[in-house]
Amino acid sequence: MNRESRSPHLSFDSLVEYWLGESDDTAAQRADMHLLACDACGIKLDEVMALAQGVHRSFTDGLVHTFISDAFVARLLERRVRVRQYHVPHNGSVNCSVEPEDDILVGRLEAPLEGVSRVDVAISRSLADGEHWVHDIPFDAVRGEVVIAPKLLALRDLPTHDMHIRLLACDGEGRHEIGHYTFHHHA
Ligand SMILES: [Zn+2]
DSSP: OOSSOOOOOOOHHHHHHHHHTOSOHHHHHHHHHHHHHOHHHHHHHHHHHHHTTTOEEEEETTEEEEEEOHHHHHHHHHTTOOEEEEEEOTTOEEEEOOOTTOSEEEEEEEOOOTTOOEEEEEEESSGGGOOEEEOSOOOBTTTTEEEEEEOHHHHHHOOSEEEEEEEEEEETTEEEEEEEEEEEEOO
């Protein structure tokens, strides 16, 4: 522990932002420096990472998507992190936007997941653009949902656009689509 650098402890939501890659450069640098010197915040960061175990990330045109669990979202809400949530019906679409006060944006994709053992995801911003794949993402078969969290900092910079997501179940036979979703994002 370094007694010289007494910057204030990192809040739970700033640790989540840091871990999700949401912090701007200044905040990320400050967190890096603080974490080097502070065991207590290091332990809190471990807790954030453990909560989000099995998280997978994808990059679409510089936009980072993270797949998280319902338990993780519940924990964020408990900690008063401001979570904007969109429920997307099976094979449906939703209009979405980001407000300045939002800490995290979450999309809950409704999907028939019973008996499914592995889910892959294909994401595209425009159909001409090709799809970006994420393999073996976390999902909740009982709740029948997949939870996606796009990076807010990047999303705030994006113009109005559509994002397409396809969920595919994988088994010994190969892959088949179990749902598709569209986010109509308004800048
Ligand atoms: Zn600290």
